[in-house]
Amino acid sequence: MYERTDSEIEAIQELLSPHFGTGFEPDEVANSEQIIIQQVLEYVGSRFTRMKYILGLALDFAIVAQRLSNVDDSAKELREQLTIEELFKRYQVVTERGEQQANTLTLKFAQSTQVGIRRIEESIVQFFHSLNRSKYPSAYVYNTGQWQKFQDLLILCFRLSESGRFQLCQKLIDFGLERLQKNIFVTRESLRVRLFPEIINNYPRSDPDENGGLVFQAIACGYFKADRPHLSFVVDKVRTGSSRQRRFGDIDCYYGLDLEISIEVKDCHISLKNLKQQLGSFQKQVTGNQILGVAFVLSINSEARSLLSDDGIIPFAQDELIRSVRIWDWQKQDAAVHEMLHYLAHVEQNPSAVARLLAFIGDRDPEHNSLTYYQS
Structure with a gap:
């Protein structure tokens, strides 16, 4: 029956x-x-x-x-x-x-x-x-x-x-x-956890064992690598001068020999008061070398946004990031999570930062495949 x-x-x-x-x-x-x-x-x-x-x-x-x-x-x-x-x-x-x-x-x-x-x-x-x-x-x-x-x-x-x-x-x-055989390929029995938005919104970005700005730079790497998988990235640890790698921004994205996008990451609010201090050098690099520049920032006011846009730099704040990621499919946002882990483990080479993020992932999605590497 x-x-x-x-x-x-x-x-x-x-x-x-x-x-x-x-x-x-x-x-x-x-x-x-x-x-x-x-x-x-x-x-x-x-x-x-x-x-x-x-x-x-x-x-x-x-x-x-x-x-x-x-x-x-x-x-x-x-x-x-x-x-x-x-x-x-x-x-x-x-x-x-x-x-x-x-x-x-x-x-x-x-x-x-x-x-x-x-x-x-x-x-x-x-x-x-x-x-x-x-x-x-x-x-x-x-x-x-x-x-x-x-x-x-x-x-x-x-x-x-x-x-x-x-x-x-x-x-x-x-x-x-x-x-009539049930078509199990059109639906899921359970909703998969969308970790990347969870990390953007709720993951604590400060920790005594991590340099300031580290998590936000990992988020930037995750976002752009998932969104531009055809590009090759040149990136180093936070607080490492870009001149050592002949980088223009914190993250330079190449297609073969061509620099397609340069991204400067700032986990802070940008206004006219701190615009020059935080992004002045990046502005010069972008305008002087005809680069497509992106200012990946926590938030930005309208005056600073207008000045950056006039210099050919695209401001990209966290609220815009959230709107963009909201329409991503699960595989794409999961690729961003894995790129974050890659950055923390193999660029920053900070095992405690990796463990902290894995603990957060394990709390939100106990079945996530990255947890193979997690030791509590």
């Missing part, structure tokens, strides 16, 4: 309640009716591997019969001897819609009520797809257009009572959920 999940139970209720009513309680079904239900299940099962839409047609037929029972009391009872001729005499088949011929099944009762299978089939397609059974055929126009080939299935569904149809629908749904 198929074991339903909570989400499947809820989806089944949403599918059937518009037709049977919310909280419908079926009566006990007689043995003779159980035989008809079994015949339908065997009919569907024998054809399912070749034509999966047969499952939907059986549900369509049962639900159409149920909807007609809301205006025809005789359809609520078991009609064990009902023939196809009697069915079509009682419920007229609508063959035309305006000037077009109807190729799907719509039944008319008492000159007023019309019930068709097209919209029912659409809801069944949506039902199975919402539960990640993507192999259920989505061509509802084709599916419903085949109805005339299966009039022997149609009459079985119409013979059932209201309770019998409800039980049949439940069994057909379980049949589909069990045999």
Whole structure:
């Protein structure tokens, strides 16, 4: 017996309640009716591997019969001897819609009520797809257009009572959920932790064993390496003069021989008062060498931003960083985390800084693959 999940139970209720009513309680079904239900299940099962839409047609037929029972009391009872001729005499088949011929099944009762299978089939397609059974055929126009080939299935569904149809629908749904392979590749059971935004927002950046600005420079390396994986980086420890490596900024990003971006990192607020002190040298390098410069800063006021922009330097503050990272996919933001670890371990060569960041990662995401190296 198929074991339903909570989400499947809820989806089944949403599918059937518009037709049977919310909280419908079926009566006990007689043995003779159980035989008809079994015949339908065997009919569907024998054809399912070749034509999966047969499952939907059986549900369509049962639900159409149920909807007609809301205006025809005789359809609520078991009609064990009902023939196809009697069915079509009682419920007229609508063959035309305006000037077009109807190729799907719509039944008319008492000159007023019309019930068709097209919209029912659409809801069944949506039902199975919402539960990640993507192999259920989505061509509802084709599916419903085949109805005339299966009039022997149609009459079985119409013979059932209201309770019998409800039980049949439940069994057909379980049949589909069990045999239609769940597409596990479209969703995740659990949400993966997005560590890089967590680090930007919540990781403490000061520690007695770490130079000031170290973490923010690691964040800058992580961001730009993940965002520009085609570039090669020249970077050194914080508080190491850029002239020793013939760098223009704290992080120089090359494409082959060409310097594409130079980044100066400042974990502080930039205003007109401290602009020259913090970024004056970088401004000269950028304007004198026609470099694309980025000032990667904690925050910046409008006046300082305007002056930097006039010199061809792009100010990039933490609030802009957060907005940018928010739309990254998980793999990209995780690449930034790994680049941070690389910088701390292999550029700064500061094992305590690595351990501190790994401890933070372990607290937020105990399954993260970097924790192989963590020793508490």
